[in-house]
Amino acid sequence: MNSFPPSDDEASSTALREVVLRLADELRSHDVEGIPSERVELLERIIGRDACRRLGIYALPPDFVLSVVVPVYNEAKTLEKVIARLRETYLPMEIICVDDGSKDGTREVLERLAAEQEITAVFHDHNQGKGAALRTGFLEASGDIVVVQDADMEYDPQDLRLLIQPILDDGADVVYGSRFSGPDRAVSPLWHLAANKVITNLFNLFHGYRFTDVETCYKLFRRELIQGIAPRLRERRFGIELEMTAKLLKDRNTRFHERPIRYARRSYAEGKKIGWRDGIWALWCIVRY
Structure with a gap:
């Protein structure tokens, strides 16, 4: 045979x-x-x-808690879904939702969710901007690691286990989830990709670093680091992404790490809020901080 x-x-x-x-x-x-x-x-x-x-390879230290700060403005349609997706990670977490003066019924949705499950709900009397909502949420956090989670369903919470790992390994103090560094790069309009590239490259030039996606929502910090700079953050809108990165970089001992993430961009018709004016302001923030 x-x-x-x-x-x-x-x-x-x-x-x-x-x-x-x-x-x-x-x-x-x-x-x-x-x-x-x-x-x-x-x-x-x-x-x-x-x-x-x-x-179960993503083992966690005993008593570990991830603080998830969710800035919310007019997200009544997606807020409950993103909370459910966070729960599906089965990570030990505290969820801190900061409603920034929503007018579409988001407040009522958040009040109901907070009554039904363990969620810290904070309400701004009027709209102050994403930066203000993040400051509020950062100072409320009590976990070991703090992460920002937008409520618009663009970022997949299943990536969080991967993103916390460098900090748990004591190989980083701050981890950014990059939409543009992995093989499955984000699909966005050409102008959006170009704007992100320009902003990131200019930031790198001014600050001597090599980020691939400085504007990403998925930013994870050791709690003591972000709470140390939170009272000094001034930007009220999306410029806070650049401001807090620049201020963290000023401490040369802070270790940064990037990992690729998945990204499902939503359109302006679906509620996307950042616009070209924020891009112009971002250029000013790069110079300012």
């Missing part, structure tokens, strides 16, 4: 199985603080993030 050498597919499957088994053995040898982030990334590439989540 003829014997045939294994096909390329069979050989690849065997090699893949061996790699996964070795990584699984290594996983079992680690304690609750989790495995090194480079091993996590390798497993993600091999078997995917969903499988990694099911295997």
Whole structure:
């Protein structure tokens, strides 16, 4: 009987199985603080993030809490959905929603959600801007790591487990989720991509860093860092993204890290709020801070 050498597919499957088994053995040898982030990334590439989540490889320290700050303005249609998606991560978290003077029924939705589940709800009497809402939320936080989560469904909370890992590994103090650094880059209109690239490159030029997406919503901080600068943040609108990054960079000991994330852009018809005027103001913020 003829014997045939294994096909390329069979050989690849065997090699893949061996790699996964070795990584699984290594996983079992680690304690609750989790495995090194480079091993996590390798497993993600091999078997995917969903499988990694099911295997429980994203181990967390005892008593860990993630503070999720959700700035909200006229998001009655999406707020409940984004809260549900946050819960689906099964991360130990406190959710802090700051309603910035909404006029579309968001306040009533938030009041109901806060009565039904553990949510910290804070209400501004009038609209002050995203920057003001973030300042309020940062100062309310009590968890180990603080993250910003927009309520518009553009950012996927399932990425949060990956994003917290560099901080838990003590390899970073601040982690930014980049929409433009991974293989699945964000799909946006050309002008939007160009504006982001110009703003990020100019920021890098002025501040001597190499961000790929300084305007991302997904910014994670050690709580003591962001609460240390929160009282000094002045920007009321979207300029706060650049201001807080610049102020954190002034401390040369602060370690930054970027990781790719998924992004599902919504249109202006669907409620997107940032516009060209914010882009012009961003250029001023780069120079100012």
